[in-house]
Amino acid sequence: MILRGKTHMFGDNIDTDVIIPARYLTTIDPEELAKNCMEDIDPTFSGRVQQGDIMVAGYNFGCGSSREHAPIAIKGSGVSCVIARSFARIFYRNAINIGLPILECDDILDEMHAGDELEVDLSKGTILNKTTGRTYASEPFPEFMRQIIAAGGEIAYIKNKLRK
Amino acid sequence: MAMTMTQKILAAHAGKDSVKAGELITARLDLVLGNDITSPLAISEFEKIGAGKVFDNEKIALVPDHFCPNKDIKSAQQAKDVREFAKKYAIKNYFEVGQMGIEHALLPEKGLVTAGDVVIGADSHTCTYGALGAFSTGIGSTDMAAGMATGELWFKVPDAIKVILTGKPAKKVSGKDVILHLIGLIGVDGARYMSLEFTGDGIDALSMDDRFTIANMAIEAGAKNGIFPVDGKTLEYINAHSTKPHTVYAADTDAPYAQVVEIDLASLDYTVACPHLPSNTKTVKNLGDIKIDQVVIGSCTNGRIEDLRAAAEIMKGKKIAGGVRCIVFPATQKIYLQAIAEGLIQTMVEFGAAVSTPTCGPCLGGHMGILAKGEKCVATTNRNFIGRMGHIESEVYLASPAVAAASAITGKISAPEEVSK
Numbered sequence: 123m124i125l126r127g128k129t130h131m132f133g134d135n136i137d138t139d140v141i142i143p144a145r146y147l148t149t150i151d152p153e154e155l156a157k158n159c160m161e162d163i164d165p166t167f168s169g170r171v172q173q174g175d176i177m178v179a180g181y182n183f184g185c186g187s188s189r190e191h192a193p194i195a196i197k198g199s200g201v202s203c204v205i206a207r208s209f210a211r212i213f214y215r216n217a218i219n220i221g222l223p224i225l226e227c228d229d230i231l232d233e234m235h236a237g238d239e240l241e242v243d244l245s246k247g248t249i250l251n252k253t254t255g256r257t258y259a260s261e262p263f264p265e266f267m268r269q270i271i272a273a274g275g276e277i278a279y280i281k282n283k284l285r286k
Numbered sequence: 287m288a289m290t291m292t293q294k295i296l297a298a299h300a301g302k303d304s305v306k307a308g309e310l311i312t313a314r315l316d317l318v319l320g321n322d323i324t325s326p327l328a329i330s331e332f333e334k335i336g337a338g339k340v341f342d343n344e345k346i347a348l349v350p351d352h353f354c355p356n357k358d359i360k361s362a363q364q365a366k367d368v369r370e371f372a373k374k375y376a377i378k379n380y381f382e383v384g385q386m387g388i389e390h391a392l393l394p395e396k397g398l399v400t401a402g403d404v405v406i407g408a409d410s411h412t413c414t415y416g417a418l419g420a421f422s423t424g425i426g427s428t429d430m431a432a433g434m435a436t437g438e439l440w441f442k443v444p445d446a447i448k449v450i451l452t453g454k455p456a457k458k459v460s461g462k463d464v465i466l467h468l469i470g471l472i473g474v475d476g477a478r479y480m481s482l483e484f485t486g487d488g489i490d491a492l493s494m495d496d497r498f499t500i501a502n503m504a505i506e507a508g509a510k511n512g513i514f515p516v517d518g519k520t521l522e523y524i525n526a527h528s529t530k531p532h533t534v535y536a537a538d539t540d541a542p543y544a545q546v547v548e549i550d551l552a553s554l555d556y557t558v559a560c561p562h563l564p565s566n567t568k569t570v571k572n573l574g575d576i577k578i579d580q581v582v583i584g585s586c587t588n589g590r591i592e593d594l595r596a597a598a599e600i601m602k603g604k605k606i607a608g609g610v611r612c613i614v615f616p617a618t619q620k621i622y623l624q625a626i627a628e629g630l631i632q633t634m635v636e637f638g639a640a641v642s643t644p645t646c647g648p649c650l651g652g653h654m655g656i657l658a659k660g661e662k663c664v665a666t667t668n669r670n671f672i673g674r675m676g677h678i679e680s681e682v683y684l685a686s687p688a689v690a691a692a693s694a695i696t697g698k699i700s701a702p703e704e705v706s707k
């Protein structure tokens with residue numbers, strides 16, 4: 123699967139409270155959650171983000187609470203993929219479980235700017251920055267997680283398993 | 287093959303003789319937890335699976351604590367959805383307002399977690415039960431749904447950091463100071479994907495409430511879980527609260543650790559985490575003058591009876607500083623009652639504090655004590671992220687109950703000794 127979009131840049135330790143503040147956790151509707159996504163750190167984000175755009179961040183993205191509303195809000199915003207130097211553990215699981223593609227890539231951040239055009243090949247794990255012409259490789263998912271993603275998320279995966 | 291304590295529990299629950307770090311396993315679950323924020327999403331995912339029933343109606347706990355008693359119509363609807371789900375599937379451990387408490391204080395108190403258990407909870411502070419020698423970890427709503435349907439979940443076996451505690455804490459230094467100090471040392475992602483395994487003779491000096499506080503904040507160092515060895519104090523707690531059978535696991539002496547950290551408890555001083563990260567720690571002594579508007583004492587981190595005792599002891603016979611608001615929220619109804627019986631609530635109200643029914647309320651900026659622009663708060667909670675307790679330009683300083691109470695008297699962040707006669 124190939125994803126294309128413009129980058130939105132964020133720093134280290136982007137926590138789930140800034141991805142979607144607790145005061146908005148009275149709904150599970152992705153479109154509703156998307157309206158307030160990233161608002162405490164970048165109030166203009168929800169107005170600027172375009173379908174397919176890609177979030178790029180530093181270390182420990184998604185730290186903090188277990189709220190799955192965080193990856194749902196990001197996905198609901200139209201973001202096609204999150205690339206970070208590293209992800210917090212619960213966010214990592216949640217993103218895979220709801221089918222939000224995420225990639226860990228360490229060296230990408232230093233050479234990237236907001237608004238760069240990226241092309242991400244999920245099956246190969248490669249990232250092409252079309253603005254600078256440089257390509258990067260990311261860590262591929264373990265086979266087991268690829269099965270969950272291929273099934274269309276954890277719920278579909280479990281459904282298949284229970285049917286057997 | 288030598289294993290850590292966490293690895294042994296996971297191996298047993300995966301039906302394996304041994305496991306090693308990095309291995310992907312499927313483990314049997316002893317308990318699945320959800321609250322009023324995470325359960326509605328889990329319920330909708332659960333229904334999509336179409337299992338028709340939960341794996342075991344006695345091994346699921348649903349605790350409406352975050353926006354409860356309901357703060358508005360939307361949160362009332364979410365709580366109602368959870369209540370109806372509990373009824374539909376005859377969930378035994380559903381705790382209604384009036385009988386509930388903050389989930390991570392409530393579950394051990396109700397005896398629902400015991401040593402050797404594997405527990406998942408759709409709440410990041412599920413790691414609290416490591417104090418009892420259980421493997422417990424936070425997961426998201428979809429994992430909760432999967433757990434409720436199948437009674438098992440996949441895990442990546444974690445590496446571990448061994449934290450050796452030695453000596454005895456001085457003065458009123460508490461479990462909160464220990465964990466804040468550790469997070470300051472290793473950082474908010476210092477234990478990412480790993481277990482924090484506590485060991486050493488310093489543990490003898492820590493009460494169960496101290497250990498709950500320490501395990502509770504393992505997630506603030508990015509850890510998958512935090513875990514304590516089972517000793518006499520643990521068994522005493524378990525026997526007093528639970529009738530469930532327990533199993534005691536201990537790490538092998540030659541278990542592999544990714545890192546070893548040593549902390550001499552005697553060397554610790556009152557520690558505070560400054561905005562906006564739990565790792566941004568300083569001792570109260572090195573903090574300078576920080577004037578505060580609000581003090582919050584409670585939460586799943588520090589809302590237990592010893593925490594209330596520590597705060598009340600300092601408040602006794604004193605008055606709150608002018609211009610400061612102090613909100614106390616006992617973590618469970620049982621703790622609340624105990625605090626009434628001991629006269630702690632009377633002391634706090636006479637001091638000038640507002641005492642609330644158990645709720646997560648102010649801890650996550652939900653209700654019952656939200657901060658306005660520019661306000662500063664000392665809280666015994668566990669997170670001080672931007673906007674965590676209110677306006678994005680408000681500030682949260684994390685501290686122990688003793689420091690929080692002393693600060694309420696002086697109106698600035700203070701050590702307990704500053705207010706004792």
Ligand code: SF4
Binds near residue numbers: 411585587645
């Ligand atoms: S008290 Fe705070 S940290 Fe604990 S469960 Fe409630 S919201 Fe989460």
